[in-house]
Amino acid sequence: MTEPDRPRRSGLRGFGHDGPSPWTDLERPPLDADALRRDLVLPGSLWTALDVVTETGSTNSDLTARAAAGAPEGAVLVAERQSAGRGRLDRQWSAPARSGLFLSMLLRPTVPRERLGWLPILVGVAAAGAVSRVGGIEVGLKWPNDLQVTVDGAERKLGGILTELTGEAVVAGLGLNVSLRADELPVPTAASLALAGAEVTERTTLLRAVLRQFAELYGEWQAAAGDPHASGLLPAYAARCTTLGRQVLVQLPGDRELRGEAVAVDGDGRLVVRKADGTRQPVGAGDVVHVRPEPAG
Incomplete structure (x- = not known):
């Protein structure tokens, strides 16, 4: 049993000489890298290295280069700010420094290759579960893996996931808005934990919880050879998926559209309409819009 995730007091410990002073922004202190390594990089743990950098273009790109150079599974790279962050469908991801969690994980799964498509869903389930538990708010997953919260009665995007296959490795990236204010949101349909009323917005605590939750679910998924049923991943995802049971408009590749009711997620992770x-x-791929039902009468 792991110790419960809880906020830690900020201090001078854990911030390298090349990193920002912990007092530069009291509302947005740097991550405590030493505390994270002490709690997560342990013998027998999935996590083998954890680095926090002040700024980079893309943690996914940086970790992909490390993977090509033979870095072992379990390396985690976190950036306090990304200048060229990427999301699904080649969308840009940007946010003020230290306003969120921007990280990538290097994985070398041993499951059959056809089941690798479940990895981004696994990241989403782990992140949504950890943030819900620690933050005290309900976080859902819009198919396939956008993290959603409700703010002022409207569903808004809290974060996103991008996984990329590089040789035999997979780099899984996660971006999560934590302290962004309304005037800092990249688009009106975005949200942050602060705007959603989360009880905890301390990023070190949140990141620790997400990585612990992911390691647990990833271990179960690997032990089940990537089977989404045997590992419990499919039912866990379905329980959090805000798309199921909704009328949807799916914008498909090639400027095609599909309308109907989202009724299931199949064994390949595809949305069944x-x-x-x-x-x-x-x-298997597309942009989903939740369609409001027509008013009766």
Whole structure:
């Protein structure tokens, strides 16, 4: 049993000479890298290295280069600020320094290659579960893996995930808005933990919880050879998926659209949409818009 995640007092310990002073922004202190390594990089743990850098272009790109150079599984790279962060569908991801969690994880899964598509979903389930528990708010997952919260009665995007295959390794990136104020949001449909009323916005505590939760779920998924049913990943995802049971408009590659009800997620992680004629169509890639039901009368 791991010790419970809890806030730690900020101090001078844990910040390198080349990092920012912990007193430069009292509202947004730097991550406590030493505390994170002490708690997470342990014998027998998934995590083998954890580095925090002041700024980089993209943690995914940096960790991909390390993977190509033979870095072992379990390396974690966290940036206090990303200048060229990327999301799904080549979208840009930007946020003020120390306002969120911007990290990538180097994984070398041994599951069958056709089951690697479950990794971004696994990252989403782990992040949503950890943030919900520590932050005391409900975090859902819009298919496939956008983290969502409700702010002022509207669903908004809290974070996103990007996984990239590089040889036999997978680099999984996570971006999570933590302390952004309304005037700092990149788009009106975005949100942050602060705006959602989270009980905890201390980033070291949140990151520790996310990495512990991911390591536990990843171990179960690996032990089940990537089987989403046997590992419990599929039911865990379905329980958090805000898309299921909703009317959706799916914007498909090639400027095509699909309308219907999202009724299931299949064994390959695809969204199953029931069209108006009753036929079901699985969707492996696309942008989903939750459609509000037409008012009666």
